[in-house]
Amino acid sequence: MLTEFHPLHTDLPRPCKFTNPFHYEPHPLCLLAAQEVQAYISADDGLRADADRGKMFGVLVVEADGGQLGYLAAYSGLLCGTNDHPFFVPPVFDATQPDGYFKTHEADITAINRRIDGILHSDGYVAATHELAKMKEEHMEMLNDYRRQMSQAKLKREAKRRVAEHITPEDEAAMIRESQFMKAEYKRLKRRCADEAAPVEAKVNGYEDEISALKSGRRQMSDALQRWLFSQYSMLNALGERKDLCAIFVETPQRVPPSGAGDCCAPKLLQYAYLNRMRPVCMAEFWWGASPAGEVRHHLRYYPACRGKCLPILGHMLQGLEVENDGLEPAVTPLLEIVYEDEWIAVVNKPSGMMTVPGLTKGTSVLEEMRQRFPDKPGATPVHRLDMDTSGLIIVALDMETYKKLQAQFAQREVRKRYIALLDGVPDCPVHGEISLPLRSDPLDRPYQKVDSANGKEAVTEYRVIEREGDVTRIALFPHTGRTHQLRVHCAHHDGLGVPIVGDRLYGHPGGRLCLHAEAITFTHPVTGRTMNFERKAEF
Incomplete structure (x- = not known):
């Protein structure tokens, strides 16, 4: 018998329909299975210490091929940094193998991150950016100072026009020439500043162009690796049909699977049951340990499957099972x-x-x-x-x-x-x-x-x-x-x-x-x- 299958010896009646993962009260069979899982976690100091930080666990009551009743257990993501604890079902796809395709290509992406970090902290880039920033500050101060001179000269010209009863054509022409000269000189000053900064800017741009190229390549590699990873999650349903995560999520508004899709309890449990010819009977998920910072989770309370990741996946995986309704439709119309x-x-x-x-x-x-x-x-x-x-x-x-x-x-x-x-x-x-x-x-x-x-x-x-x-x-x-x-x-x-x-x-x-x-x-x-x-x- 598979080590992940745990027999249940009970006369409790079995439900007529499979659990709706998004709206349910735990069936007594699930409560019995969950008690055994909780006892197993409590008895293992290492597992308990990691789970105490906060972890979702799930149980799936199943009938084995010979009709024997038992349950499967799962946890979301990793537990103690791994996903291969023998008491629990394995992941749908194991991306953690050190020499596997995912880890190898992930290492290539990490190497690009190191190269980017190396450029950003290199002596040449740091010196060039500091030199450019200092030069631009000096140029800005120089240009601002000249603009102030231009403003003062303009005020003097305007005052001269107001005070003098008669401005000779020669004086007017001289004031116009002064204004034109100062404007032209300001443009020449801007060009000299730009020419002086150009070699340093070119040096900085050279570094930043290299960083941009590395980031673009990293994004392409990361997207390709994510697509490859999600294509490895070939999800079964009760009809024996397979669909990978890319095909499942392309029909949703988000179009692409979110990070961690396929690694929650419910997909792992159903996948293992289908692969091993077990009939799902009922399912439940409970939280163990501390609540996440932003969410509401209570120790040993039962929760529905998440909707963002699991709703599209389970929409496929539950096909072929008779599932309870969502329980949200009122039996009678309440009175207002x-x-x-x-x-x-x-x-x-x-x-x-x-x-x-x-x-x-x-x-x-x-x-x-x-x-x-x-x-x-x-x-x-x-x-x-x-x-x-x-x-x-x-x-x-x-x-x-x-x-x-x-x-x-x-x-x-x-x-x-x-x-x-x-x-x-x-x-x-x-x-x-x-x-x-x-x-x-x-x-x-x-x-x-x-x-x-x-x-x-x-x-x-x-x-x-x-x-x-x-x-x-x-x-x-x-x-x-x-x-x-x-x-x-x-x-x-x-x-x-x-x-x-x-x-x-x-x-x-x-x-x-x-x-x-x-x-x-x-x-x-x-x-x-x-x-x-x-x-x-x-x-x-």
């Missing part, structure tokens, strides 16, 4: 409560599971519902948005002029909102405080948001702990900015409260509804000028 309405605005209480505006998910939205209820108001539009999973109050403008006025209030941060959330644990934080973590989208794993102090947009949330109810905490959240998933990330991230919201399938773990509710909102009526206060208590 209208809390207030007048000629210009409405305030509605959006239920969890309803979109604010139409999207990729099936089901109605606040926008569609309001335009159906107000057929004489075709411009009815929500002024702000709540996530599909979040419930609570939304202002709807019934015409575009009102919409623009309310949008201006949001832009100027004049609208006050209060949210209520249940946290899936007890945060170690003061009763009252403020969270400031800049956010940006994760282009390789939408719709997730990442904390990014360098490139993220300002995101500020005030919070107040209301009460601790056993293992959960009720908390009020006051967003000062309105970034996507701001409250969810600020609660879950280790630099925020460090505890996800109950039911958060993105930043915590799924199970019931997301316990986040926009409970209260205060704004100025865009027509009457009255202060408007609305409140609807959460159902959790």
Whole structure:
């Protein structure tokens, strides 16, 4: 029997359909397999030390060719610097062999990097660039000084014209000649400076032309090596069909595979199962160790496969399997409560599971519902948005002029909102405080948001702990900015409260509804000028 296949001795029932890798709750068989993997990691000091820095692991429950039930295990990328631990499945393609094509050509690219670095730090290049910079500074000072002389001479000529009652033709001609001479002299001075700098510039350009040629060659070699590498990832599916990563990603908007594609847990597990005639039963991925700096990951929590790398790959690899649906379609259309309405605005209480505006998910939205209820108001539009999973109050403008006025209030941060959330644990934080973590989208794993102090947009949330109810905490959240998933990330991230919201399938773990509710909102009526206060208590 293969060393990567680990038998499972259990009477647990098997699922009827294979796991949807992007939306699932771990099957009991996966939980059993994951417990064994976690015990294996804990028992190996070397593996545990490396995994403690943060690593995604995956398990795939399979039926072997003879019908025996077992599981395969995998980790993303490398573990302890290698990808050949016998307990885990091997990579789809091993690019780490020292004498292999990839490493050999990677060494050629590294050699070019060393050549570029050598030129940049060479005595000749450093001396030439310093000499040129000093010369240009001196020339600039010389030219500026002469321009000042020209300006002073011009002022004297203008003063002479103003003071003198009569300027003789000879004096006027002399002043014109002086002006013309100084302009011509300035041009001659510029040419002399350029002629003096030319040999040094040529020397610097010679070095920089060589660097540019090396960089161009390096880029071509790197692109060719990446294409070769991705062509080696020949991904199977349950129908026995093969497709390399280049062919898979050419059909996506990004056109080319991102770095690390094919090295995540799910593709490695499925590839090994197909190669060894095993039938996939169910799958799950869990995080071990510290959270990455910008992302939300919690030790031993289960997470979906990433979308940027894995969605196109698994779209191919899952063909031939009967896969569970994404679980995002509501079983019934939730009801939208209208809390207030007048000629210009409405305030509605959006239920969890309803979109604010139409999207990729099936089901109605606040926008569609309001335009159906107000057929004489075709411009009815929500002024702000709540996530599909979040419930609570939304202002709807019934015409575009009102919409623009309310949008201006949001832009100027004049609208006050209060949210209520249940946290899936007890945060170690003061009763009252403020969270400031800049956010940006994760282009390789939408719709997730990442904390990014360098490139993220300002995101500020005030919070107040209301009460601790056993293992959960009720908390009020006051967003000062309105970034996507701001409250969810600020609660879950280790630099925020460090505890996800109950039911958060993105930043915590799924199970019931997301316990986040926009409970209260205060704004100025865009027509009457009255202060408007609305409140609807959460159902959790």
